Amino acid sequence: MSFSLAEKADTIVALATPQGVGAIAVIRLSGQEAIHICNAIFYGKDLTNQQSHTIHFGTIRDEERIIDEVLVSLFIAPKSFTKENVVEISTHGSSYIVNQVIKLLIRHGARPAKPGEFTQRAFLNGQFDLAQAEAVADLIHSDSETSHQAAIHQMRGGFSGEIAKLRTELIHFASMIELELDFGEEDVEFASRSDLRVLVEKLMRVVEELISSFDLGNVIKNGVPTVIAGKPNAGKSTLLNALLNEEKAIVSEIAGTTRDFIEDEINIGGVIFRFIDTAGLRETTDVIESIGVSRTQEKMKTASLILYLFDLGDTDMEEINRDILKLEALGVPFLKVANKIDKADPVFVKALKAKHPDTIFISAGKKENLDLLKDRILELVNLDQFRTGNTIVTNIRHYDSLIKTRQSLLDVLEGLDNQISNDFMAMDIRRSLHYLGEITGEITTDDLLANIFSKFCIGK
Incomplete structure (x- = not known):
């Protein structure tokens, strides 16, 4: 457009x-x-x-x-x-x-x-600027306290201010090096190479912080994909229903009732979690159920958080230890959630607490200790960086431009190490300025603007 x-x-x-x-x-x-x-x-x-x-x-x-x-x-x-x-x-x-x-x-x-x-x-x-314009759309679509705050911060120029500071300082050095090119035969130096290195290293630290904030920003904007995984009849569907306060998933005593996955959103502490109730994790000869189990494993690999749920009355310590080893191998944060505490053997509960003291004991059916579970879920998301007012990157376009900016700055540092000529040094700095300018709109194309604004509603 x-x-x-x-x-x-x-x-x-x-x-x-x-x-x-x-x-x-x-x-x-x-x-x-x-x-x-x-x-x-x-x-x-x-x-x-x-x-x-x-x-x-x-x-x-x-x-x-x-x-x-x-x-x-x-x-x-x-x-x-x-x-x-x-x-x-x-x-x-x-x-x-x-x-x-x-x-x-x-x-x-x-x-x-x-x-x-x-x-x-x-x-x-x-x-x-362009980043603030994109925040208007994010504000319209914000559906939680955290996504709303992130959009407001960006719309009011928080993110743009960070980028503007970087560009202003870098533009000064770029202009000095460009000036040196005009006096190439006179061997003059208007831009101190040591000062340039200090500046670029400083910019690299800021850019790295912004890049690393994107994982949190993506969570804030799109929600946390959270998989509820465990054996059939562990109470996964009951837990999902309890968290949602509605009968979203079918609950049955028949193992393997959930053949695919059921997904819904829950707001916990101002953060949207996209909970996914999956088919059970077990060996099965049922063709349809085995497809569901396979999809469960794929969902677990791409999740940001896994709730490993097991039935205290139907799971022994050896099985729990085996499942935990498999989850640790995935490299995805997970919580150990022991269900049906109201029906559990006290001796087994004591042994489990000794072996795995970080286990959360709940009763999904009676909605016991669900608030504790929610608190532990929030702890794993770690919103401290967001709550301290730090700038958080929530836009994939901004993230892509920051990645390119980082590479351009690395090229500048490499050029300083190798004492490359001013014209090549100026090219690397200009590339860094270009990618930073893409974020705020100093550098734009009709195609870029068309792509961004075509996603807005017509009246906005």
């Missing part, structure tokens, strides 16, 4: 609230002619003579036919989201009314907005 100069000068219109019937709907216009176009169908005050950030009551009419009573909000350039003239019309939430009003506005000179076009105009008009 790219825009011609003519399209950028258009006045655009779209429904800013969700489709469907509701109490109200908000129709948004943006562009130089937004106020005049709305004024042509609005009966009330003359909108062209009103102040910015004011709201006006009146009716929308198609000639003499009244379509609806509305409130019209005015935001006069540059004091608006897009830095253009913006009008927001609040109508009753009938889809018929919305369609009639939008058709009228189009007849009077507006055109339908493309996905993300309002936010793209805000970016192109300098309201915020």
Whole structure:
């Protein structure tokens, strides 16, 4: 999705609230002619003579036919989201009314907005940088406290500020080295190589921290894939139902009831966990069940956390030890969860606590110790870095650009070690600046912008 100069000068219109019937709907216009176009169908005050950030009551009419009573909000350039003239019309939430009003506005000179076009105009008009624009979409889709906080931090320029500092310092050295190229025959040095090394090493540390934060950022944004694994009838489906507080999974005394996996999201402490109730881990001759067991093993390999659940009344110590060794070999964090504590042999429980003191004892059926389980789950996610206000990378595009930036900075350090010529040194620094600029939008292409903003909803 790219825009011609003519399209950028258009006045655009779209429904800013969700489709469907509701109490109200908000129709948004943006562009130089937004106020005049709305004024042509609005009966009330003359909108062209009103102040910015004011709201006006009146009716929308198609000639003499009244379509609806509305409130019209005015935001006069540059004091608006897009830095253009913006009008927001609040109508009753009938889809018929919305369609009639939008058709009228189009007849009077507006055109339908493309996905993300309002936010793209805000970016192109300098309201915020590209990383902040992407945070608008993340904010809209945030469904937990942590994802909301991460999006707010980025939208308010937290991440962009970090990147801007890096670029500013590096630009200074780049300009000095470029200047040296102009005086190549005079053997002058405007940029101290030792100072450049100190700077690049400092930038490397910051870039490494941002890169390493992506695992946490991905968890915050997309949720923690958590597999509930164990033998058939260990109580996996019962535990999933207890955590969800609903009968999501089928619970049966028949072993192997869960043939595939069941997935749902649970908010624990402001973090979304994508819990996956899998088929049981056991040897089986049932063809369908064996497929489910195979898929369980694949899910475990790609999980961020595994809840190893076992039935205290149906599992001996040797089997538990054998399963734990297999889980340790996967390299995925896991919790040992002993189920059906209400039916367990006290002697076996005592022995298990001595052998595996980190085991969590629960009763999924009676919902005992589930809060303790949730606390231990949160501990493994480790949100300390996020809660201390550190910048967290949540966007895969930013992560990719940071990886490329790191390689370019490594090339600069290698060039310093090998005392390469200024022109090659300048190329490596320019590449680093290019990749950092991709994040915030100093460096963009139409294809990049099209890819980013096409994923937005139409009214945003």
